[in-house]
Amino acid sequence: MSLELAQVLVLLGIAIAMFVAGRPRLDAVALIMIVLLPATGVLDMNEALAGFSDPNIVLVAALFVIGEGLVRTGVAQGVGDWLVRHGGSSETRLLVLMMLAVGLMGSFMSSTAVVAIFIPIVMRIAQQTGIAASQLLMPVSVAGLISGMMTLVATTPNLVVNGELMRHGEAGFSFFVFTPIGVPVLVLAIAYMAVARRWLPSQRPSAGSGRPSLNDWVDQYQLHDRAFRLAVEAQSPLVGRSLAGLGLGDSSAARVIALERQHTLRREVLRVSDDTEIRAGDILLLDVESKDFDLHRLCERHALHVLPISGAYFTDQSRDVGMAEAIIPVDSTLVGTTGCESRLLAQHGLTVVGLRRGRVTHAHGLENARLQVGDTLLLVGPWQAIRVLQSDGHDLVGLSLPLEGKSLVPAPRRAPHAVFCLVLVIGLMMSGLLPNVQAALLGCLLMGLFRCIDLDTAYRAIHWRSLILIVGMLPFSLALQRTGGIDLAADGLLALVGDFGVRTVLASLFVLCTLIGLVIPNTATAVLMAPVALALATHLGASPYPFAMMVALAASSGFLTPISSPVNTLVSTAGNYSFGDFVKVGLPLATMVLLLSVLLVPWLLPP
Template structure:
């Protein structure tokens, strides 16, 4: 063993130990390796930094942006709502639907992002059905990991393995090369989770969230019975009238807080701005701060039709209409102003519907109140208006946003455009019209053009820590190849199982990849194992494709520990899982995935 190889292996061992310890952060470890590797003399500084210009790194960044577009437009949330409506209360049916939907979404967007989206959805399903959350979150994690076995862009290890194939002169995988293998593996995972799922010491249901919910505020400010939906008929004098000129009933306390309007792709909820012109067919969401007010005379005079409510105080509109608790600071221009006459709130399309002063809560009779320093106000209106209020200056301080605000899509009307943009990306990648990175950039530009995402959100959506980790580990592949480390590892594997047949060698590669993935991320595992597997194929004079595929599949089979993937880390806390729960449930599944992969891969990709 040469001095150069020894120095590279020492650095690799240090990196792995630091990954296991968890300190410093993984991106800091990767940056340290970028600094240290050129000092060995094996690679140059430009070679150590070459990962930042690697097309696959840029592709991964673009995929983060595409996934964020699906989140911001509410596509992901709508899928979750569909799951709740279709799943009913049957646990087996919910598990099958949940895993199928998570895997489908994870095949075109970040699996970590999918799990982050579905954790609150799963908790809501748990609350509504009484199914313990731990019986749903583990299947969610498993499905998200298996989603990485469905398409080329589903997970970073697939792209890394594909990049290694291309670097070795092979053609690389196509978009759906993984799908014929991944679908049987998904079916295996679903069947397995139906058999073994159980609650590890969980009493069931989701815990009460630390943050307030909309329903908490409805109870606290006694908003029951104050909400009405009134449709503007074609004969109404309110049609074609700016909202600022509309007086619903003099001093009755009735205020429009939002407007439902039918648009091409469904129903949009508009802010109640003074300049908004009402149209025939609009539905006014009205708050009435006068106890026992009869709206029948108003409806007759203004040709309005009262429509049924679907829940307590517009809670069925929680995807568009929200609330926030705010505080009036000493230097606020609102001090002394009437509760209902705030020009600031009117400019945002927001309405004060509740007031707390000291220990007293005011619900009805707000028309006669004047604001004082220290008043806590409950304001209601579209979510985008509430977010704008947070950054609008010193007149109001936002104290709290409800838990529901975290899962609200900022651009719900752009969902069809986001789906269309994603389909364009898939088609371009599928038929090889342009390189994958160009296809992903085209999708990002389309999402920007259709305002599914803005530039600031796009930059924030990129998980820079993951990208730096990949870039920092890529030079190890080159360093190990130059020093003979890859050939040495390939030869060691060959000496162990070289005469046992292709399937035995593939099983050994799978097992080695999975074991390394127990202690470091599946991304770093793919970086290390892809060149070893391809070199092993060359030693056997075999096709590199089944060997590369096995590494990609094994990298995604990170079921066995909570630290092997961010997906597992997310659900381990939310589901109260222990390290042993992952070992107990994940190990047999990993063995099953290995057996089925070794059976299918050489058949579909002959060696």
């Protein structure tokens, strides 16, 4: 082993250790590696940064935008509503329809985004039918992972593997080359989960009536008698000053969640921050969490008077003031902070008034509650602020809106246009008339032209952390090739199983990728293992396509633990699953997917 290879492997080991520890976050690890790899002398800085010019990076970004267009126009939400209408009360029928819907949507959208969309849908179905949500959520995560096996653009690892093929002078995969494998795997998974769901927790939810209303959340989070409307009198010392002059500070004892202001012809509810200027005649919407808060003293000191409020917790202002439940994902900046400390929520003008962790609901003492992955927050603020946050799925995902927010899809009339853009992009990719990245960019431009999405929302829709992760891991592939690390790994695997035939080598490659995927993200797994797979094919004198395909399939088979994939992490808390639940259900499924892949891949893509 050369000194250069040893240095690269040490850096790779450090990156894996940081991935496992979860500190720092994934994109920061990638940037650290971009800085450190040129220090080995194996690469120069231009080569370390070359990933930013990779067409696949642009393609992934464009697909995020197209997926957001489907969400903003209500296409994604419409699928969930269709399930509620047609699923009935049959657990098996709901499971089948849900897994099919997630598999189909995940074929063209981020699987994490699709699962985040479906978590509140599952909760709603569970409440309506009395079926345990825990028996439906894991099937949703399984279908989300398998959706990555359906099309070329279904998941980032597919594009990474395809890019590696093209860098080696191969033609790359066609758009639907994965589908003959993904469809049987999805059918197998549906049949398996119809049986395996009985091994999952089966606590039944309380009876309900479908999508919750604002009143339902007021009851669930015990928000009664917490809402006050305070009018600012002309002689108030607050007039002309910022909202910080109220002196409420960062405490959650009392917080202004919105402000009503009368304009010439209409009244408007505005989102607020500490810098919001107060005018005479403004009405402050105040949430008072603590029973010890002295509201009378506040009114006397600042010349405010209390106005009547008829609905429970601002429900009589439901046209302007809304609520939403949102889930904290794995890489959220909110993890470890409190709601009061969140710059994100302050920026959007939203307030945390409730927290649900597992099955326990908290509505008091939130200033001391440190947020965790999978927590569900109840947010209150103007509908406009909720709509803006809904388009920013980086730190909070899976926004569940109440009945009153059903019509809040920003561009519902543009749904046919969004579907047209998606179909056009798929058609162009299938036909080969345009390169994939050009077809995707054309779809993004048409989404903007048809006003399915605007530029600001498009930029927010791109998951920059995922792109940085890919860019940061790509130099490892080049460095390992130059130092002989790829050939060393391929030779080692061939020495172990090479005498047992190509199918055994393919199976071993799948197992190795799955094991690596337990501790590092599946995108990084694909970046590292795709060159090894192609080296194996070269050493065997075989076609590279089945070997590349096995890496892509293994990257989408992270069923085994709640940390194998962000998809699993999202459902683990919502479904109250233990680590053992994932192993118990995931290990047999991963084994079956392995056997089916070894059977189908060499048949469809002869080595």
